[in-house]
Every structure is written in C-alpha cells, then in structure tokens.
Amino acid sequence: MNAVMKVIVAGGTRGIGRAIADAFLNGGHTTCVIGRNAPLDNPGHLFVEADYSKGGQVATSITTAAVLLSGCDVLIHSVGTNIRKAAIDYSCAEFDHIFGVNLLSAWDAAIAAYPYLNVSPTASVVFIGSVASKVYVGSGVPYAMTKAAMDQMTRGLAVEWAEQGITVNTVQPWYTQTELAAPVLNDPARLAVILAATPNKRIAAPEDIAGIAMFLAGPAARHITGTMIPVDGGFLAKGL
Numbered sequence: 001m002n003a004v005m006k007v008i009v010a011g012g013t014r015g016i017g018r019a020i021a022d023a024f025l026n027g028g029h030t031t032c033v034i035g036r037n038a039p040l041d042n043p044g045h046l047f048v049e050a051d052y053s054k055g056g057q058v059a060t061s062i063t064t065a066a067v068l069l070s071g072c073d074v075l076i077h078s079v080g081t082n083i084r085k086a087a088i089d090y091s092c093a094e095f096d097h098i099f100g101v102n103l104l105s106a107w108d109a110a111i112a113a114y115p116y117l118n119v120s121p122t123a124s125v126v127f128i129g130s131v132a133s134k135v136y137v138g139s140g141v142p143y144a145m146t147k148a149a150m151d152q153m154t155r156g157l158a159v160e161w162a163e164q165g166i167t168v169n170t171v172q173p174w175y176t177q178t179e180l181a182a183p184v185l186n187d188p189a190r191l192a193v194i195l196a197a198t199p200n201k202r203i204a205a206p207e208d209i210a211g212i213a214m215f216l217a218g219p220a221a222r223h224i225t226g227t228m229i230p231v232d233g234g235f236l237a238k239g240l
Helices: 015-026 055-069 093-116 141-166 187-198 208-217
Strands: 006-010 030-035 048-049 075-076 124-128 168-171 229-233
Touching: 006 015, 006 055, 006 093, 015 030, 015 075, 015 208, 030 055, 048 055, 055 075, 055 093, 055 208, 075 093, 075 208, 093 124, 093 141, 124 141, 141 168, 208 229
Parallel strands: 006 030, 006 075, 030 048, 075 124, 124 168, 168 229
Antiparallel strands: none
16 A cells, blocks of 8 residues: 555454554554553554443544544444353343444444545445354354344445445454453363364464455455455355
C-alpha cells in the first residue's frame, strides 16, 4: 500500500484488533484505536475510549475517531465477546449481550463511519467474523448466530455501498491465540481436538489475521467486496 490511509480499528487494544492496528501503523498509516483501555505500550496510535457493550457509545466513538483522523479511509471492526454454554442455559441478558457486542456494534460502527467513508477515494470496511458462521464449532449458538448475521450484513452493505466505491468484507478466523480463546486453548484435550481438525496443525497468531485485513483494505483488493475470507489453516476444507 503506497498512499497513507486513515484507519479506525474498533477493538484495537488487544488480540486480533491490536495486531491489525499495529500492522497498519507499522505500514506508515495513521491509526486510531477504539477500546476500553489505551494501548500504552504503543503511543503511535491515536486512542478513543469506549465500551461497545454499551451501544450508545459506538457511534460517538467512531465520530470522535474520524474527527481525530480528519477522515476515515478504513474501518476495522474487531470487537467481540462470548459466553460458552449449552443453548438452553443462556439467559436473555447473556443472549442480548453477545448480540449487542458482536453484531449490533458492528452495524452501528459501519453506519456511523459511512459519511466519512463516502468521501474517501479508497474506502473499505473489514469485519472480523468467524468460521463459526459456517459450521458448528462448539463456541455457543448465540456467538455463531452473530457471526452468520455478520456475513449477510457484509454482503448487503457491499452491494448497497458499491456505487460509492466502498468495499466491505469479512475475515473469518478459526481459533487464534487471543484472550477470548484462551479458556479453550488452555485445555489440553480441547486443544488436541482443534489441532486434529486443522490441516496446518497450528493455532493462528493474531498477525495471521492482520495480514488479510491489510490486504482487503489495500489497492490490490479494490475489486474484492461482499466476501468472507477464512483464515483457518484448512479447517473448513477438511471437514470430517
């Protein structure tokens, strides 16, 4: 990528989002990270504090970030949460929490960023989804539902915003070394099952996801929109 881009990374203080924000910053782009805690070990990022479990903060945080950047060329949404349990055990509050953080915040962020993306010559939106939208992976039904809905949101926004030159895509990781996945990956028995289902025989690093996100935001991907790209070490291809 040659031109300097103005990049907003929602959920960019840790995990996959942090790796994406650092990759853009290291690539010479101007980044604003949105999260609950400032990334104090990398002062190169602009920062907006927001808690996306509180829906009213999403649009405000995007607008604030765009003002700090004097625009927005790229929106990355890497905010996510999960509560793993059997479907019949979820409370309504837990279900609403997962949907609010994973799906509704992505919608609100994209809609809030649209006025800025609409005047950018190279605008793109990249959502961080999951292979759980495609197959049952034991991550909990509500989580998988949010990621499946994100896939359809990606298709719909891509079609509606194509005339404005805004690309919209989703990256779908399989298990990745993050705090969210730690409870599963720290269980030797479950880790063995995951590795057995992954042809590449390793757990992804956040940087594996960051590379695809940067590609989708760059000039080489201007004709790619409305698609979901798995970064799964061959998991979806293998099946049973």
